[in-house]
Amino acid sequence: MPRLRWNSSLCVLAVFGALVVGLAQESAEDRRQIAQEIESDLKVLKDITGLPVKKAISFELITRDKVNQFLKDRIKDSTKPEEIRAEEVTLKKLGFAPPEFNLEKSTVDLLTEQAAAFYDYHKKKLFLTSWNPSAQEQSALAHELGHALADQNFHLERYINQSGQSDDSGLARMAVMEGQATWLMTEVLARKSGQSLFANPSLLEAATGGAESATTEYPVFNSVPLYLRETLVFPYTEGARFQNAVVKKMGTAAFTEVFKRPPETSQQILHPDKYFEHVKPSEPAFLPLSLEKGYKELIAGMLGELDHSILLRQYGTTAQAKAIAPHWKGGRYSIIENKKEARLVLKYVSEWDSPEVAREFFHFYKLVLQKKWKKMEITSESADTISGTGDDGYFLVKQTGAFVSSVEGLESPYHR
Numbered sequence: 001m002p003r004l005r006w007n008s009s010l011c012v013l014a015v016f017g018a019l020v021v022g023l024a025q026e027s028a029e030d031r032r033q034i035a036q037e038i039e040s041d042l043k044v045l046k047d048i049t050g051l052p053v054k055k056a057i058s059f060e061l062i063t064r065d066k067v068n069q070f071l072k073d074r075i076k077d078s079t080k081p082e083e084i085r086a087e088e089v090t091l092k093k094l095g096f097a098p099p100e101f102n103l104e105k106s107t108v109d110l111l112t113e114q115a116a117a118f119y120d121y122h123k124k125k126l127f128l129t130s131w132n133p134s135a136q137e138q139s140a141l142a143h144e145l146g147h148a149l150a151d152q153n154f155h156l157e158r159y160i161n162q163s164g165q166s167d168d169s170g171l172a173r174m175a176v177m178e179g180q181a182t183w184l185m186t187e188v189l190a191r192k193s194g195q196s197l198f199a200n201p202s203l204l205e206a207a208t209g210g211a212e213s214a215t216t217e218y219p220v221f222n223s224v225p226l227y228l229r230e231t232l233v234f235p236y237t238e239g240a241r242f243q244n245a246v247v248k249k250m251g252t253a254a255f256t257e258v259f260k261r262p263p264e265t266s267q268q269i270l271h272p273d274k275y276f277e278h279v280k281p282s283e284p285a286f287l288p289l290s291l292e293k294g295y296k297e298l299i300a301g302m303l304g305e306l307d308h309s310i311l312l313r314q315y316g317t318t319a320q321a322k323a324i325a326p327h328w329k330g331g332r333y334s335i336i337e338n339k340k341e342a343r344l345v346l347k348y349v350s351e352w353d354s355p356e357v358a359r360e361f362f363h364f365y366k367l368v369l370q371k372k373w374k375k376m377e378i379t380s381e382s383a384d385t386i387s388g389t390g391d392d393g394y395f396l397v398k399q400t401g402a403f404v405s406s407v408e409g410l411e412s413p414y415h416r
Helices: 005-009 028-048 064-078 083-091 101-115 137-155 154-162 165-190 200-215 219-223 226-260 264-270 273-277 305-315 318-327 354-371
Strands: 011-014 058-061 113-119 125-128 294-302 328-338 343-352 377-381 385-390 395-402 403-410
Touching: 028 125, 028 165, 028 226, 028 273, 058 354, 064 294, 083 101, 083 294, 083 328, 083 343, 101 113, 101 226, 125 137, 125 343, 125 395, 137 165, 137 226, 137 377, 165 200, 165 226, 165 264, 165 294, 165 305, 200 226, 219 226, 226 264, 226 273, 226 305, 264 273, 264 305, 305 318, 305 328, 305 354, 318 328, 318 354, 343 354, 354 395, 354 403
Parallel strands: 058 125
Antiparallel strands: 011 113, 113 125, 294 328, 328 343, 343 403, 377 385, 385 395, 395 403
16 A cells, blocks of 8 residues: 655654644753753663664754645655655545545645654754653654664665565554654653563553554544554554564564564564564465556555555444454555546455455455445346446456455456
């Protein structure tokens, strides 16, 4: 799935609590306090991780308006308009977003609302939107210093780019980055009160659980589709739990291991045992499709366990997501476009660990089609095949053993 690729060019901390909005008034005393806090936190982070601090961390206080402009400029510099369009089209074709959804504007508004601090690994600089000696600002600072320390040792931009074309792999690497920073932030704050995650892992659940529940305070966050909300929070919450599992198994070596041997899928983040067991995703084949001339692939990628879990919750229930999504073995999508005919064709396939689970998902996917389209007419239905027409043309959904496949948006009924 699209991962809002421009997000990975900076590490944004979504602090779910009351933020100080307005001008960031920088004084000599502010800078002195921040510099002292940075020096103190870096010593603690070095002690926790065993990673060396290679150089001083530069920082700047900026206004919330400047954060908004910074995000707009970064999108302009790092992402082509056709790439943004392709990602927006994908969200809509798969049913994650409504037809009127504007991905670029929603992303900028969402990150502006959430950002209390961020580390820009292009400029190698830390930005803070406000500062006072409160626990909240200290949390934001510790989180971003975790990013800065990781960047000095593992080059975060290169780390993200090495995920290649696999969107799910990119999300897994984001979960490493944000999860480790969240874990370290929690540990730094715990040590200041004489505690430690090493001795009391439940402190992490208190921190991540608070982040998940406090998101209701933010109007932009609550206005965007479930997919954006989930993929924004996932790297922090599930990433921190993943990091905790690796720390529990490997100790201090965990902070290096997750960068030297990154997880490959969101499934490995959700189920750390699959990371330790090196479980790789399958690459199921699409249904064979013959189209007339004029079609060109617009975008393609992996649909991981998290994507399917969100789809199941959006169109079904949490219970269905828990029952089906963990059985995911692999998933792919491809969108083919005929610009002259203004037609978009979606190819989708997923593999499950048994035909029985595939059958459950096959029946569920029928409900997805019924709910994501305004109009749907079934012209043929059997135990393993459904075909008909939807808002954007003809479709076919088929179960074959452990595989569920679909083709949607055809000009005419499916044929090979």
